[in-house]
Amino acid sequence: MTIDVIGALQAEFGELEFEARSLMRYADGRDSGQLWVRVPAERLLDVMKFLRHDGRCKFEQLSDLGGIDYLNFPDADDRFAVTYNLLSHTYNHRLWVKVFVNDPEPAIPSVTGIWRGAEWLEREVYDMFGIRFTGHPDLRRILLPQNFVDHPLRKDYPLRGKGEREDFERVTREMA
Amino acid sequence: MELNQQQQKTEVVSTGGGEFAATRLDYLVDGIRKYGINWARRHSLWPMPFATACCGIELMATGASRYDVARFGAEAMRFTPRQCDLLICAGRVVMKMMPVLQRIYLQMTEPKWVISMGACASSGGVFDTYAVVQGIDQFLPVDVYVPGCPPRPETLLEGIMAVQRIVAADGVKTSQERGRGLGIVIQPARQGVELGPGLGGKS
Amino acid sequence: MGVSYELKPTTLTREEGSEERWVLNFGPQHPATHTTLRLLMEVEGERIVSCTPDIGFLHSGFEKLGEHLDYNQYVVVTDRMNYVSPIANNVAFHGAVEKLFGLEVTPRCKAIRTICAELARIQDHLVCIACTGLDLGGLTAFLYGFNARETIYDLFEQLCGARFTTSYTRVGGLAQDAPAGWFERVVKYVREEVPPAIKDVETLLLRNRIFLERVKGIGVVSHDDAISWSLTGPMARGSGVRRDVRKDEPYLCYADNWDGEGAPAVEFKVPVARGGDILSRFLVRIEEVHQACRIIEQVVEMMPAGPINVLPEERATLPNKREIYFSIEGLIHHFERIMTNRGFEPPVGEAYFANETPNGELGFHLVSDGGRCAYRVRCRPPSFINYQVFPHLIVGHQISDVPAVLNSVNIIAAELDR
Numbered sequence: 001m002t003i004d005v006i007g008a009l010q011a012e013f014g015e016l017e018f019e020a021r022s023l024m025r026y027a028d029g030r031d032s033g034q035l036w037v038r039v040p041a042e043r044l045l046d047v048m049k050f051l052r053h054d055g056r057c058k059f060e061q062l063s064d065l066g067g068i069d070y071l072n073f074p075d076a077d078d079r080f081a082v083t084y085n086l087l088s089h090t091y092n093h094r095l096w097v098k099v100f101v102n103d104p105e106p107a108i109p110s111v112t113g114i115w116r117g118a119e120w121l122e123r124e125v126y127d128m129f130g131i132r133f134t135g136h137p138d139l140r141r142i143l144l145p146q147n148f149v150d151h152p153l154r155k156d157y158p159l160r161g162k163g164e165r166e167d168f169e170r171v172t173r174e175m176a
Numbered sequence: 177m178e179l180n181q182q183q184q185k186t187e188v189v190s191t192g193g194g195e196f197a198a199t200r201l202d203y204l205v206d207g208i209r210k211y212g213i214n215w216a217r218r219h220s221l222w223p224m225p226f227a228t229a230c231c232g233i234e235l236m237a238t239g240a241s242r243y244d245v246a247r248f249g250a251e252a253m254r255f256t257p258r259q260c261d262l263l264i265c266a267g268r269v270v271m272k273m274m275p276v277l278q279r280i281y282l283q284m285t286e287p288k289w290v291i292s293m294g295a296c297a298s299s300g301g302v303f304d305t306y307a308v309v310q311g312i313d314q315f316l317p318v319d320v321y322v323p324g325c326p327p328r329p330e331t332l333l334e335g336i337m338a339v340q341r342i343v344a345a346d347g348v349k350t351s352q353e354r355g356r357g358l359g360i361v362i363q364p365a366r367q368g369v370e371l372g373p374g375l376g377g378k379s
Numbered sequence: 380m381g382v383s384y385e386l387k388p389t390t391l392t393r394e395e396g397s398e399e400r401w402v403l404n405f406g407p408q409h410p411a412t413h414t415t416l417r418l419l420m421e422v423e424g425e426r427i428v429s430c431t432p433d434i435g436f437l438h439s440g441f442e443k444l445g446e447h448l449d450y451n452q453y454v455v456v457t458d459r460m461n462y463v464s465p466i467a468n469n470v471a472f473h474g475a476v477e478k479l480f481g482l483e484v485t486p487r488c489k490a491i492r493t494i495c496a497e498l499a500r501i502q503d504h505l506v507c508i509a510c511t512g513l514d515l516g517g518l519t520a521f522l523y524g525f526n527a528r529e530t531i532y533d534l535f536e537q538l539c540g541a542r543f544t545t546s547y548t549r550v551g552g553l554a555q556d557a558p559a560g561w562f563e564r565v566v567k568y569v570r571e572e573v574p575p576a577i578k579d580v581e582t583l584l585l586r587n588r589i590f591l592e593r594v595k596g597i598g599v600v601s602h603d604d605a606i607s608w609s610l611t612g613p614m615a616r617g618s619g620v621r622r623d624v625r626k627d628e629p630y631l632c633y634a635d636n637w638d639g640e641g642a643p644a645v646e647f648k649v650p651v652a653r654g655g656d657i658l659s660r661f662l663v664r665i666e667e668v669h670q671a672c673r674i675i676e677q678v679v680e681m682m683p684a685g686p687i688n689v690l691p692e693e694r695a696t697l698p699n700k701r702e703i704y705f706s707i708e709g710l711i712h713h714f715e716r717i718m719t720n721r722g723f724e725p726p727v728g729e730a731y732f733a734n735e736t737p738n739g740e741l742g743f744h745l746v747s748d749g750g751r752c753a754y755r756v757r758c759r760p761p762s763f764i765n766y767q768v769f770p771h772l773i774v775g776h777q778i779s780d781v782p783a784v785l786n787s788v789n790i791i792a793a794e795l796d797r
Contacts, residue, residue, distance in 0.1 A: 023728055023730060024478075024481075024730050027481075032728070062609050063733075063742070064742060064744065069755075072748075073748050074748060083744065092627050115607055116604075116607045120766075128442075142434060145272050152443055153442060159304070159443055160304060165271050165307065171281060173317045226408060228792070229462060229792070229793050230462035240529070270438055305444055306440055326543055328542065
């Protein structure tokens with residue numbers, strides 16, 4: 001169960017003071033049952049290696065890796081968060097790990113050494129938010145053109161863009 | 177002053193794309209064009225399926241057995257632009273793909289026509305975002321717009337038939353003669369309504 | 380200005396003395412790449428030495444749109460993600476929204492959603508199976524497969540009005556109930572049209588020696604690699620990974636007691652193959668189609684009567700017209716949902732919900748700040764994650780194996796790029 005994982009984490013990394021928080025608590029007091037922990041960026045690799053290999057955790061698979069920009073979120077302390085969704089095949093439980101970073105130059109160590117599937121997911125977060133992953137084998141843009149300058153999923157980038165979508169040459173019939 | 181005998185037999189004829197003086201020889205050549213060459217052209221349009229997204233699946237369904245596009249002679253979907261004459265742009269075109277589309281268009285050999293299939297190719301569709309080009313007609317000349325999201329195969333077939341009507345009326349023109357606007361109105365306009373540029377005859 | 384295609388040549392290194400090594404550009408406009416994919420392959424003769432995929436030719440900003448469309452409007456966009464099985468994405472998205480809101484949908488809604496999800500599974504697998512033939516040069520299998528899908532399009536058109544981009548689910552329920560006689564037509568389809576279509580494709584392909592030589596042992600993913608690369612769906616199950624979200628984290632009718640009165644979960648088997656090559660994935664998909672037919676028959680037999688939307692008191696759906704016109708509570712609930720300055724009022728927090736779509740585990744991670752639009756919609760796209768392993772699969776194979784492997788990974792470009 002995920003609760004055992006939290007207990008194991010608290011035992012191993014006492015100084016980080018892990019506490020299990022629920023992703024969602026409903027208005028009538030129910031809990032969604034999905035737990036997350038907060039990890040500081042500099043200890044991320046140690047914690048992730050522990051979660052991957054420890055007998056009580058055994059999170060063999062990294063299901064998802066996504067970024068969130070908390071610029072317009074009420075009562076947010078940090079600007080960016082990267083959420084790791086870990087899945088254990090052995091015990092069939094999930095855990096969410098969040099790392100919070102800030103501008104300028106947000107940077108997080110890369111977990112591609114632990115789960116190979118993080119490679120493109122981290123590239124996508126870099127592309128969309130501008131968060132650099134140190135130690136990534138090939139950190140460059142993946143979904144947008146290589147010469148695109150902005151990071152679109154940031155809240156201060158407008159939905160309709162800044163004119164990049166109209167910046168092309170017109171081809172007319174005379175140009176056959 | 178005597179009129180030239182040749183001039184007495186000429187009339188001024190106006191077609192969709194221009195006006196030219198007609199002699200009997202011109203009528204003969206025009207007849208060969210309309211009923212020979214254009215007839216052959218419009219019943220063997222080879223599409224270049226530039227299928228990017230969901231409209232690509234409906235394009236495939238149009239080519240499949242139920243909504244057979246082979247009836248129109250158009251089942252030879254050659255994926256090389258050099259052998260095609262009808263570019264069907266099916267699906268949204270994003271800014272990374274736009275230069276590719278333009279290059280494919282330029283690689284096609286004359287005469288060529290373009291169908292913009294679906295709402296996303298015609299105007300950006302549901303996606304008014306930073307990445308999607310809001311209508312390929314901003315950067316590419318388009319002959320027929322097929323609306324729908326995605327258009328039903330019957331709608332696409334109607335679009336292909338509209339291109340066939342354009343081919344029939346067009347005559348064989350070089351690119352210099354064509355200019356902007358085809359002078360083709362698929363639906364008759366109401367009186368007194370101002371049409372946009374490129375619609376409703378020569379402006 | 381336009382767009383720059385320069386790629387940093389990280390994997391394109393030149394060894395001394397290999398004169399036959401050259402770079403082949405595959406795509407983005409190419410018939411064998413299913414829509415817009417680009418591969419830069421460094422090739423020595425016919426053998427591929429390294430491969431760099433270039434994606435993003437269909438990136439439309441879906442996740443950014445999620446922050447501006449509310450929870451019912453966004454379903455239109457989810458249709459266009461995995462466009463060969465669009466209704467599965469609708470079901471996944473609204474499952475996540477209902478988890479965010481804490482709503483439990485009615486049993487009839489769960490049953491209909493299960494049927495739609497399984498029909499979408501049949502739809503998607505028919506494309507992949509049929510295109511396996513197409514990419515290797517056998518057009519007939521493609522036509523047979525696509526013909527079977529036309530009936531599914533008809534069924535969806537009867538259900539929700541659109542062949543293809545269905546947008547059928549709503550928060551707390553469905554857009555409308557199934558028409559009379561629809562369930563019988565679905566069962567008739569599943570019993571009479573799907574098995575012969577699959578049998579036709581199998582007969583054409585599986586007894587063909589050329590086909591077998593071209594798919595056996597090609598594009599192999601080992602079991603540990605599949606887990607490490609986060610693969611899910613038939614890609615993973617073809618390599619021996621025993622995981623299916625329907626069995627491990629059950630939802631809708633796959634969970635026990637789904638109607639609150641003790642109805643059992645649907646019985647079905649999850650096919651798992653050991654080879655890890657294209658043939659294994661092909662066989663897994665065929666068997667999943669058979670199991671999907673079995674599930675649909677069971678659900679139709681158990682179909683409960685009743686409403687398809689949750690009660691209006693839950694503040695998520697529109698009440699029916701009779702209540703709106705003849706009761707003040709109905710009118711108030713209607714206004715509360717419809718007026719643009721009101722709309723949805725979800726709790727603040729996050730939720731993640733995963734579905735087993737035909738391609739793999741499609742999950743939506745929604746972050747809500749209490750407003751009518753989501754604060755962040757993150758889609759966990761199975762195609763994107765499955766495609767990561769492709770460069771490692773294809774090294775050492777020949778150029779003509781590329782379409783076959785690409786098809787077996789079943790990449791849907793819209794889900795890949797979003």
